[in-house]
Amino acid sequence: MxxxxxPYRPHNHDACVSQALADARSICRxxxxxxxxxxxxxLELIWQSHKPLGAYDVLAKLTAEGHNAAPPTVxxxxxxxxxYGLVHRIASLNAFTGCAHAGEQHTGMFLIxxxxxxxxxxxxxxxxxxxxxxxxxxxxxxETITLEVAGLCPGCQAGQHHE
Amino acid sequence: MxxxxxPYRPHNHDACVSQALADARSICRxxxxxxxxxxxxxLELIWQSHKPLGAYDVLAKLTAEGHNAAPPTVxxxxxxxxxYGLVHRIASLNAFTGCAHAGEQHTGMFLIxxxxxxxxxxxxxxxxxxxxxxxxxxxxxxETITLEVAGLCPGCQAGQHHE
DNA sequence: CATGCAAATGTTATAATGTTGCAAACTCTG
DNA sequence: CAGAGTTTGCAACATTATAACATTTGCATG
Ligand SMILES: [Zn+2]
Ligand SMILES: [Zn+2]
Ligand SMILES: [Zn+2]
Ligand SMILES: [Zn+2]
Numbered sequence: 139m140x141x142x143x144x145p146y147r148p149h150n151h152d153a154c155v156s157q158a159l160a161d162a163r164s165i166c167r168x169x170x171x172x173x174x175x176x177x178x179x180x181l182e183l184i185w186q187s188h189k190p191l192g193a194y195d196v197l198a199k200l201t202a203e204g205h206n207a208a209p210p211t212v213x214x215x216x217x218x219x220x221x222y223g224l225v226h227r228i229a230s231l232n233a234f235t236g237c238a239h240a241g242e243q244h245t246g247m248f249l250i251x252x253x254x255x256x257x258x259x260x261x262x263x264x265x266x267x268x269x270x271x272x273x274x275x276x277x278x279x280x281e282t283i284t285l286e287v288a289g290l291c292p293g294c295q296a297g298q299h300h301e
Numbered sequence: 302m303x304x305x306x307x308p309y310r311p312h313n314h315d316a317c318v319s320q321a322l323a324d325a326r327s328i329c330r331x332x333x334x335x336x337x338x339x340x341x342x343x344l345e346l347i348w349q350s351h352k353p354l355g356a357y358d359v360l361a362k363l364t365a366e367g368h369n370a371a372p373p374t375v376x377x378x379x380x381x382x383x384x385y386g387l388v389h390r391i392a393s394l395n396a397f398t399g400c401a402h403a404g405e406q407h408t409g410m411f412l413i414x415x416x417x418x419x420x421x422x423x424x425x426x427x428x429x430x431x432x433x434x435x436x437x438x439x440x441x442x443x444e445t446i447t448l449e450v451a452g453l454c455p456g457c458q459a460g461q462h463h464e
Numbered sequence: 465c466a467t468g469c470a471a472a473t474g475t476t477a478t479a480a481t482g483t484t485g486c487a488a489a490c491t492c493t494g
Numbered sequence: 495c496a497g498a499g500t501t502t503g504c505a506a507c508a509t510t511a512t513a514a515c516a517t518t519t520g521c522a523t524g
Pocket of ligand 2: 157251252253254255256290292293294
């Protein structure tokens with residue numbers, strides 16, 4: 139057995155967040171994209187949760203800390219972050235999660251625990267290949283893949299629901 | 302080359318719809334589920350379009366034909382139809398489409414054309430297997446899979462956008 | 465047939481999610 | 495600094511989905 143994936147066991151999540159922000163700054167710098175304070179703060183808020191955050195969750199957090207924000211503030215920041223591959227939108231949850239493989243070419247596959255709400259992003263080339271093959275067989279030109287798996291994470295299978 | 306899949310070429314779609322309704326009646330009868338007039342009409346409206354319909358599209362059609370319907374009317378019918386595997390919800394579109402393999406055990410994979418809006422539902426065991434394998438490797442217990450591929454259908458790759 | 469229960473529907477209101485349009489402020493460049 | 499392009503503030507609005515409660519319907523049973 140391999141060790142449990144990071145979101146499923148205790149760890150210094152502040153370090154994850156710092157790393158993600160550092161990566162984001164680097165990615166944006168390379169592409170001359172402006173990671174403005176609001177955008178960076180939204181990214182940070184999203185990373186601070188292992189569970190995907192809804193746009194209005196983010197909005198509430200911004201408002202709570204005195205930021206004068208409206209829905210477009212958040213949606214624009216999220217659009218930017220998605221565009222540069224820093225966050226993903228989880229369609230089945232109407233929520234957003236930090237990309238665990240920012241900068242790398244990948245097709246996100248999300249394992250979403252229905253009990254604890256945590257999400258693990260996988261990068262599995264063989265899944266991506268199988269999907270491509272199936273689409274090609276129909277002469278379909280693939281552009282974006284939405285792959286979200288709902289179920290029970292290791293922790294919650296045992297009944298011990300964790301945060 | 303195999304022939305194009307059904308939605309991508311002209312065919313007698315009325316026959317598709319009739320068949321789908323007949324199947325639905327049979328499936329419901331077997332399970333003692335009541336395919337009431339409203340539920341059946343919603344299923345028919347959804348099948349009559351190769352493009353997924355939003356709940357409010359369905360509502361508008363019902364209203365247009367004199368049915369005294371409100372949002373819950375439609376959402377309840379859709380919930381029922383989903384429960385018995387007669388329609389699928391496409392999360393990335395907030396819309397619903399008739400299930401092309403009702404009654405069969407399957408993981409739906411949807412090819413969604415961003416140009417013409419048509420959706421083709423595939424049933425590909427090797428894709429399902431690859432996803433299961435990847436999830437199992439993380440000790441994740443899969444319950445439901447959302448797999449939606451956006452891109453260009455064969456017709457629209459040539460530039461000839463069709464209905 | 466009358467009664468009673470459960471499932472289904474009607475009805476109104478409201479919640480949750482996402483967008484448009486325009487003006488003001490900011491940032492970079494020459 | 496002037497001008498262009500980008501980002502933000504702000505108000506209104508659009509779309510999607512649900513809650514709560516009353517009413518009706520279908521069906522089994524006495
Ligand atoms: Zn990612
Ligand atoms: Zn869990
Ligand atoms: Zn199906
Ligand atoms: Zn097309």
